[in-house]
Structure formats: structure tokens, C-alpha cells
Amino acid sequence: MAASAKPRRAAVIGGNRIPFARANSTYAKASNQDMLTASLEGLVARFGLAGEPVGEVTAGAVLKHSRDFNLTRESVLGSSLAPTTPAYDVQQACGTGLEATVLVANKIALGQVESGIAGGTDTASDAPIAVNEGLRETLLALNRAKTPGQRLKAVARLRPGQVVPEIPRNVEPRTGLSMGEHMAQTAAHWGVTREAQDELAVQSHRNLAAAYDRGFFDDLLTPYLGLTRDQNLRADSSVDKLAKLKPVFGRGDGATMTAANSTPLTDGASVVLLGSDEWAAERGLPVLAHLVDAQTAAVDYVTGHEGLLMAPAYALPHLLERQGMKLQDFDLVEIHEAFAATVLCTLAAWESESFCRDRLGLDAPIGALDRTRLNVNGSSLAAGHPFAATGGRIVASLAKSLEERGSGARGLISICAAGGQGVMAILEAA
Template sequence: HLVPDIPRNAEPRTGLSMGEHAAVTARKRGITRAAQDELAAASHQRLAAAYERGFMDDLVVPYAGLTRDQNLRPGSTVERLGRLKPVFGVAGGGATMTAGNSTPLTDGAAVVLLGSDEWAAGRGLEPMAHLVACETAAVDFVHGDVAGGEDGLLMAPAYAVPRMLERAGLGLDDFDFVEVHEAFASQVLATLAAWEKRGLGTVDRERLNVAGSSLATGHPFAATGARIVATLAKLLAERGRPGRGLISICAAGGQGVTAILERQEA
């Protein structure tokens, strides 16, 4: 009998999973278990609150009886997350990454309608936000994670965001919302630290992933980007006044994609 090989969730050039790559970065940058669990708990609590206040009602389409992301754990706390055993980076000692502070692989789909103001007006549609800037970057993660170099697999946004902000003439303080894809809590914290090291300053945690993110929703590959764009667009639209949001997404292959959304008028 012919049995197909089950695809591995691993980088072809290294054979390591994203989690193992992220564990290298976490260890190298001194990201603590406590900080990771705190970020993960906040993601679940904020997504739960977003559902409770009805924010997700027109963002999530019910299907087959499901009305909420099944990965969501509303009762998540730092204490409960602290009971979980590490699952990544265990062989190296001092492991800090668990199933609780890492996003699970999930199934899902997302869609964003992108068009010009003229196209929308001709169809009676009101834009929720405008895409005003974007930037991409890539890092040599093979030499970074395997040979002890500077850059880890998921650290490309550390380069893309500074370039984009410099071109736009903006700083982190100019954003009402900051949406960072939570592939792993450690990767988010490493990215924030890298931005600070590059002189961008610190991100106000009250503006970071205010409706929860991938640690709570799960991470269906390719759909996560559209989910984040849709969430940020609605956050901007519901404020009733002009605003600006930053998107930062790490990806396989050492890639990073970043963007700026603006709500230019109430």
C-alpha cells in the first residue's frame, strides 16, 4: 500500500519546527516564562471580553454550530498557565515555552475586502479603514538559530517595522492600536524588545492586541493575516474618530510583513 508522508510543521532548511526555532530566540534573548504566561493570559482574557461585549458578532461567521473560537480559554490566568510543562526547547534546559503560551495550529478561514474609495462609493460601501503603508523583510534564520547568529526565524518584523515607520515619519507612540501576531508569546516579547533596542521605544501594553490575538484564537496558516486586518479595521471604525493602527506579522521562511491602517475621518 502507498501511504503518503504527513507534512511536518518544520522549516525545510533546518528541520526544526517554529516552536523549536522560537525557543532558541527566547533563550538567547532572556525571555522569561512569567512574562510569556502573562501575555498569554491577557490574550485569552481580552478575546473573551471582546466576545462578551459583542465585538466579534459581525467578525465571526457561525459554522456547523460553532460561534466562537474553540481554542479560547476565558478562565486563563498566569497561575493556571504556570502549571503546564514546557514543550519546546526542552533539550537545551531552562525551557519556558508551553502549549499555553504558544499558539495552536487550527483550521479556519478569513476574508478582507480591499478596494479604492471610488470602488466602494460606487457600491454603497463605507470603508472601515485605509491601508496607508506596508513593508516586508526577511532574515537569515539558518545562520541565526543554528549557527548562533543574531536573527531568529520569526524576527523579521524587527527590521520591517523600523523601515516602515521611518518612511512614514511615525513612531510607536503615534498608534492607537498595535496588533502583533502571537505565534508564540516569546516571539512577541522578543519583537517588542528588538524594537526598543532599535530606538523605537516601548509599546503601551494597553494598546497591544486589545481584543486578543493568535494565542487565544489559534493560528490557521494564511488566514491569520486577514483576521488581524479585519480586527484592527473594526477597532478603528468603532472609535468614531480618526485613528491609526500598526500590524506586525512574522511568518515561515524568516519572513515579516507589516502594515499601517488608518481611519481618516469619523
Template sequence: MWLAAGVRTPFVGVDGPFAHRDALALSVPVVQAMASRASGPIDFSVWGAVAVNLAYANLAREVWLEAKLDPHVPTFTTIMQCSTSMAGVFEATGILDHGSAALALVGGVESMSRVQIGLGQNLSDWLRRIVQARSVGQRLALLRNLRPSDIRLFIPEVKNRVTGRSMGEHTEDMAKTWNIGRQEQDELALQSHRGAIAAQDSGFFADLIVPLDGITKDHFPRRDTSLEKLAKLRPVFDRTSGRGTLTAGNSSPLTDGAAAIWVATEEGLSRLPGATPRVRLVDFEMAAVDIFTEGLLMAPVSAIPRLLARHGLKFGDIALWEIHEAFSAQVLCHIKGLEDRDFVREKADVEHTFGSFPRDRMNPNGGSVALGHPFAATGARILSQAVRELAALPKNSRAIVSICADGGLGTVALLEN
């Protein structure tokens, strides 16, 4: 199967220039831009968002119809937290393997500025019974039965439902377990910003971003940041123990944005412009961990060794590593875990024959800390970025793309030029 680079919106901060756009309004320009580049039919589309909207159940279909595209094209929605659009790629691959389709448009969106607030379940049940009541007496009885404790709003938060703790709080635990210090987190964040700025200056993103509302580039990369400036930021997830290390500077920001990518057979590739970067999707792996004992965002450390071992590859055989930066600390925990022979043997159930991890090959054009992280869009963003970078490397070069996700989940792809 093949992946071909898609396009995305610029990534901007919550309550910023895209604050007036909901998930539909962010998605439509991306899907329309993708469709305009195809010279033949798109066989189906997969789209997703983590923060769902009660106004529609199948976001993918709503986006497609809102974009005024062929209504006969099947479309469906998928959700896997931060791995949403990468999981969509895996789903599309399975459908294309079936042989009845050749080209799929896959992507995701997050409008963190327009997250819908819902009613608590008891209040929802009460309102439904009020509407269904057939008499004034029934309504009055229901009014008397409403308890103050039932009047609750559900406000979506970046927290795990089971533990009640945020991604940052969980990652603080991981950083302490793996002895990840503040300075190395800030150094990785600085590296991410420098890579993103260099990529902007070189025009790397020019074909990957479609301007929207006068915005032409990502807003987060900081040309003026430094280790000194990063060091002055206070911890935001552990403010009381004196051991907190995660700050706004070494964590990915809340982001509005949408992104897409092509999944294609050989026939599907013929429907795309010849200049579109494309690489082979060789294989993929998914993993899950116990979020109470193994670290909420550690699943890729199980998936990567399994994927490499299946193909007889070492770390050094991979020319490009694109690892999603939910937090600098999480990336550094992954690297330490991958280099730990006993940990790999226990968690991935394979012998560690991979060598040392090549940090100099990781996220050369910036990662999520610098570029932003609209949850469901990150998979398509990071894959398209990897495709463009890998397509320019020598033939037979390989890449690993890795994403951690809430719920103790992880998805990893092996690509080859």
C-alpha cells in the same frame, strides 16, 4: 487605499467541529457572506492557504466557482506562510493602484484537520513510470527496481524545511537569546485570553464572524484560565534541557478556519454597506532575516522601525498595536528588539527615536494565542480586527499590524482612521 472589515468563520481546534470540511468547504461560506454584503461588483479576489492540495493549483479560483459567484471575476492564489492573506492585501493594493479595479476580496484558509499526505518524490516518479509503461515486462522491471527506501510518505509538518526544526523550537532559541522567561510568557497569554473573552462578551466579534455548522464563536478563549493553571503546563518544544519555556498555554494552537477582508478605492467603498468599518491603509513594509543567525520569527523587528521612520512616527503615536501571537515568547522578543537602540540601528538601519513600547495598547481584543491561528487566514483576521477597533477610535488615530512568518519573513501595515 482603504481596508474594510470582512468576516470569518469561528476558529476551532484541529480535528474538532470543522474536521469534515476541507479548505474549499471552509472558504465558500466566508466568500459567499462577503459577496452577499457587496451592493456592486467585486473586481477580483485573492485567496490563499499554506497547506496546499494536489487536487487544484489555484485555490482562489476553485473557491470562487464553488461559491457559485460570477465566473468572469479574476481570482488568484497567493502564499506567504502566516502572512499569506496580509500579503494578498498588499498585492490587491498594487492592482487597485493601477486604476482598472475598485474592490477586491482578499482572504485565506487553513484546514489543519484535512492536510493532504503526499508520496515521496522517488515513489511518485516510480508510480508515474509504472502508469506510462507499455508492457508487462516493463512493469515487472520497474517492480524489481523499487527499493524499500523509496516507499516514503510526505506528511506536512509545522517545520521549516531548511532547518528541519519546528516554529516552537526556533522560538525557544529566540526566548533564550532574549532572556524571555516563562512567567512573562504566561502573563501575556493570560492577557490575550482575557482580552478575547471581554471582546466576546461585549459583542466585538458579532459582525466579524459568520456562524458555521452551529458554531458561533471561537473555541479557544479560556474564561477559566489563570497564571496558576498556565504555570502547571509542561514545555512542549524543549523538554530535555530544563530551560524550555514554551507550552501549549503560551503558544498559538493548531486551528481550522477561514477569514476575509475588503481592499478598496473610494469608489469600491461605495459598493459596501455604510456601516462597514473602514480605515486607510497608509503604507506597508516587508522584511526578511537570516533564519540561521537572526531568529526565525524576528523579521517584523526590522520592518516596524523602517515603516515608522518613513512617516516620522514614534511608538506613542500609534494608538493600536496588533501583533500576531505565534507564541507569547515571539511577541516579547519583538518588543525587546524594538526597544533596543543598537539592535534597531543594526537590523533596520534607522536611528532609534521611537521611545518606549506601549504594551497597554497591544492586542486589546485578544491575539492568536487565545483566538487561534489558521495560518493563511490570520492576516485577514488580524487586519479586520484592527480595522474594527481603529474605526471606533478618534479621527486620525493610527494602528500598526504585524505578522511574523516561517522562512524568516515579516509583514507590517500602517493604518489610519
């Protein structure tokens, strides 16, 4: 490749995921490795890759056992892919799946690999339970001890309180606030109403149910452990029903966030097959879309007075400028529904003249989004959100939707992540 030549674009060939299950339910005993392997097996079968190597497999999990230090490679070895397929783990909280896709796509664009699989898996049911920090230090000391005297000394440090295990919590280490509590603050700031959130949640369920009914997921999903659809999906969801729920985040009259307009804890996994156009053509594989561009941003949510989940709002202007596009140019937009309020706050920010001017440094607001282009096949509120698996779910679904709309159709993906981060990507139908 000449130095001046534009890098080639990576093709999204297809994807696969297992249905997402509510935590502590159908997949309660399934490990991240089980679920990632099952997702890979479905993908391998769909595209006839049994016994074949791919350039690399990149995936991750947010909640991870120490035994899963080589999770992705172990899953590859348990799959029907050739054992000569290299793999590595990544982790960027809820952005893991999309970031993994971008990583694989970039290697393909640079010609370092011809094909790759990106994905993610998470289980809130089989989450690692860490030993209490005091016990951990005692155990490590015991392990280092060489003489009986040292051992005795180490054991003497044991206290009953140390035996209490620590279950991982969905809490920001620097603020001590849960993600929901953070979101509630942002929602209050932007004046997002309870009704608007419930409407978005209902729309998510309806869109997802309609997608299932028209067979949209027939080639995007492989059943697992007897589950054939996302367990969280409520096709009969309605604003009236949702209005009855009590808020779970926020305080007092301003509390608007309920269990229905927040994503539930979920178990699941997803993978996406990427390749160069040449690699796909050699195998007669379809190219649904190309990955055009990607941008990750982060905000200072600790001291900078910005909402924890607002980073995507900051990522977008970079993408629009690089691609010479407007938000309104996208045929489809996928904004991950961490909470209904996340989507609504992000949209409100882009419509706000002062936010776009003061925070994004733009002359004019980014403007409103035609809501009929938003999350057309449902999103996390209905499907559930196994953290690292959400990116792969969205990439594969969006690529297929764009392909259905015809060549050149463009789509935007926005995923917020813990730590005040946000990942965005642009796909274009092949």
C-alpha cells in the same frame, strides 16, 4: 491619474471569518475550499454582494492539496459572487492573509481594480498527505512508461518502505528545526521569561473573551458547522493554571514555551473586503480604514544568527521612516502571537539600544510600546492560528477597532512567517 499624483489609498470595508476550530475537531472533515467558500458567503451576505462581481479575489492556504491548485477561484465559483469574478492564489506562509490584503490594496491604489477580497484559509486537520519521495518517483516513472517492459521495470523499483506516507511537518526545510524549536532559541537569547509569556497568553484570552462579550465579532464572524466562537478561547484562563503546564519546546531549565503560550494547530478561514472610496460610496458601504503602507522583510536565520521569526523587527524601521512616524504614534498595535515569545522578543528587540543600532542601523532604540495598545481584542494565542487565515482576521478586527476610536486613528500589524519572513502594514481609520 497623473504620474506625479499620490496613489489613492485602498479602503478596508469589512471582513468576515468563520470561528477558528482546534485541529482534528469540529472542522476535521472540512476542506480549505469549504472553509474559504463559507467565509466568502458570510462576507457576500454581510455586504449584499450576491450576484455581483468584485475586481478580484486573492487568497491562499499554506497546507494545500494538489487538487486545490486553483483554490480561490474554485471557492469563488462555489460562492454567491458573480462567476465573472477573477481570482488567484498566493502563499507566503503565515503572512499569506496580510500579503494578499496588500496585493489587492495595491491594485486598488493603482486603479487596476475598484474592489477586491483578500483572505486565506488553512486546515491542519485535512492536511495533504504526500506520498514518500521514492514512491512518487516510481509512480511518475510508471506513468511515463510506454511499453510493458518499461512498466515492469518501474514497478520492480517499488519497495515496502516507499509506501509509508509523509505527513507535512511544521519544520524549516533548511534547518530541520520546528518553528517552536527556533522560537525557543530566540526566546532564550532575549531572556524572555515563562511568566511573561504566560501573562501575555492570559491577556490574549481575556481580551478575546471580552470582545465576544461586547458583541465586537457580531459583524466580523459567521458561525460555521455549529461553531459560534473560537474553539480555543478559554475565558477563565489564568497565570496560575498556565504555570502548571510542562514546556513543549526548548531544553532543560531554560525551556519556557508551553502549549498555552504557543498557538495550537487550528482550522479556519477569513476574508477582507477592500475597495476604492468611490466603489464603497456608490454602494453605500462603510469605510472602516485605509491601508496606508506595508513592508515585508526577511532575515538570514540559516547562517546569519537571527531568529526565525524576527523579520518584523526589521520591517518596522522602513515603515516608520517612510511615514515619518514613531512606534509610539500608533493607537493600536497587532503583533501576531505565533508564540507569546515572538511578541515579547520583538518588543524587546525594539527596546534594545544595541539591537536597534547594530542590526537595524538606527541612532536610537525604537523604544517601548504601551502594552494597553497591544492586541486589544485578543490574538492568535486565544483565537488560534489557521496559518493563512490570521492576516484577514487581524486586518478586519483592527480596521473595526480603529474606526471605533475615530477618524485618523492609526494601527500597525506585524505578522511573522516561516522562512524567516515578516509582513507589516499600517491602517488608518477613515
